[in-house]
Amino acid sequence: MSALPIRSDLRSLKPYGAPQLDVPVQLNVNENPFAPSEPTVRKISEAVAKAVAGLNRYPDRDAIVLRDALVNYLSKREGIVVDLAQVWPANGSNEVMLQLMQTFGGPGKRALGFSPTYSMYPDYCRDTFTNYVTVARNEDFSVSAQLALKAIEDTSPDIVLFASPNNPTGTALDLSIVEQVCSRFEGMVIVDEAYAEFRRSGTPSALTLLERFERLVVTRTMSKAFAFAGGRVGYLVASPAVVDAVQLVRLPYHLSALTQAAATAALEQADDLLAGVELLRSQRDDLVEWLRGRGHQVAQSDANFVLFGKFADSDAVWQGLLDRGVLIRQTGPDGWLRVSIGTPSEMMSFRQALEEVVPG
């Protein structure tokens, strides 16, 4: 059989594939380990059942009810008042980001990221024929205003991509940096806040800067803190002009009626779904301290995962943990590994396994 005539730039590539292995302790893709409560399951199921009764019709293309629920959520939880015209949801923030790159990137355009950072950014760029360049973060994985501004000067991007807190390092961005970049840079600035709800107190969100900068976009997701990864809903918050622009590329009826109904019901149960976040934050801080106590290097984390190292053979450490039923993630700079924060008993299993694999 001859090979399919696949696009030449895709031919040698492998698809995204964090292993989905059936092991007892899964700490590899930064999910919230707490499943929805019985009452929340019931409320979401009822909302979905209602939507099922109307599945002969296409869903609301503009997802008005869901956007309204997101507006309420932002106002209640974050104290941020935005208009429905400033919020746009899609199937995960992955799709939001792809839509942004389709709208503002494209052939001849360049996006700048700060490495190590989210492994999907190069993929969104490749898929939209956007040139992706990276500049290395500081030794402690932070990004200073000076570093960011120099990177912009050196690479002349059209889009600057910041993840804050950053994946895989957990590092949050000082807001003054976003502010300085937005003030001096002519292009689009995207701040990916997938892990915002986990940030330590006192770490502000870029949402607070939106009213000042028309070219700033903040993306969020229901996949992480919100315990809704399986529902596939992410969203952006920006100026109405950005939301209008994205309409040009979004597929018609991109968000199914089932997704819209489930996500709207989930947002009504926000207090319940987010109930575990405090515990996860404190367990994260405990884990950072414990790892440092064992002599590991640990990146400061504002997220629900911790990047730690440095191992001469991190693959062997990863495999050793897996052999003991604990799946973590091989990602980030050489010699480092990333572990998501799970339930207290999962974290106990992780610690015990690590003590066996890497004796103190």
Ligand SMILES: *Cc1c(COP(=O)(O)O)cnc(C)c1O
């Ligand atoms: C997990 C993650 C996302 C979001 O994924 P979705 O499930 O598509 O919303 C976005 N950005 C970063 C940095 C992430 O780690």
